[in-house]
Amino acid sequence: MQQKGLLVVLSGPSGAGKGTVCQKLLEHRETVKYSVSATTRKPREGEIEGKNYFFVSESKFLDMIDNDGLIEWDKYCDNYYGTPKSYVESCIQDGLDVVLEITVAGALEIKQKYPECVLIFILPPSYDELKRRIVCRGTECCDVIEKRLEQAYKEMKYASKYDYLVLNDCVDNAVLNIEKILDAERLKPSRNTELLNTFIK
């Protein structure tokens, strides 16, 4: 009687610390797998193909859309980002939780296709701190910083549509809270119909 895995979506403005939270979560829990996104964005320093992203050309990305190979995709700051379908679905069938780090638009698209997915919005400690982090990251030009700030504000307005909010004022706390969310979600009746049937057969 194996329970299916959870489809977990992490979003949050650039600078909220999604990446660090996600990485720590994966370290804590072997049963949580990371869904590597495909993107047309150029790799940042240190980013590894197949680990951080699948870096693809725009034409290759458009092919993936046409062949129903993505469960969601979105354009963000002039680059495409998308989630390859096969890996996600095989994890869930194997009872593993799979975590996606995607934009708000992508998250809402996924919720429509997979209503049982768990949407978690990562909040920065404060708006001022977010601003500081985006500016200090320094891997982008001024233009991109301005765009990211605008985008962050827009994204935050969608936080209320998520299932859970996790304030990232301390990474360990944020990870602990996500783990509690995953455990609690697995206790929902809709994820335990087989168990219930053993009682009311």
Added chain:
Amino acid sequence: MQQKGLLVVLSGPSGAGKGTVCQKLLEHRETVKYSVSATTRKPREGEIEGKNYFFVSESKFLDMIDNDGLIEWDKYCDNYYGTPKSYVESCIQDGLDVVLEITVAGALEIKQKYPECVLIFILPPSYDELKRRIVCRGTECCDVIEKRLEQAYKEMKYASKYDYLVLNDCVDNAVLNIEKILDAERLKPSRNTELLNTFIK
């Protein structure tokens, strides 16, 4: 920016171990308070007035209903059970979680009046074990045992209407799972509107 407390409803068939789970939960968490029910049932050995129940006459109970002093009430195995309103509401306002141990009918009534409440159904390890526990409890006559078994089966059919199922195969595990549920519930956007407003003011 104090968050309101949670209204937590525990149900489950007689013999599922709700009482023990609830007691341990209260011991673990000072911020969880127990809502003492009023009942017209006769006290069992060791039960204390005002701790386990408020034991009242039928006429007194009917008065409480008339005066809107109960947030829910139900008749179960020929006795009335109900939840006094004032204690529950003051706990929630003070940011404390308040836990109610009530029947399925009462729980569903509460969900309609307080949609933000958290319904948790406690499942026994198995149906056979439940049967054994109800028979072995031995504080009731045969007639009552038969009624409780029937009622247990009926109640189990409502488990899928609850927010969460907690299998009580080990009390400590069951309590831990309930604590995770409470922590996760507090992360829902609807319980954090003030926090969200600080970001999108």
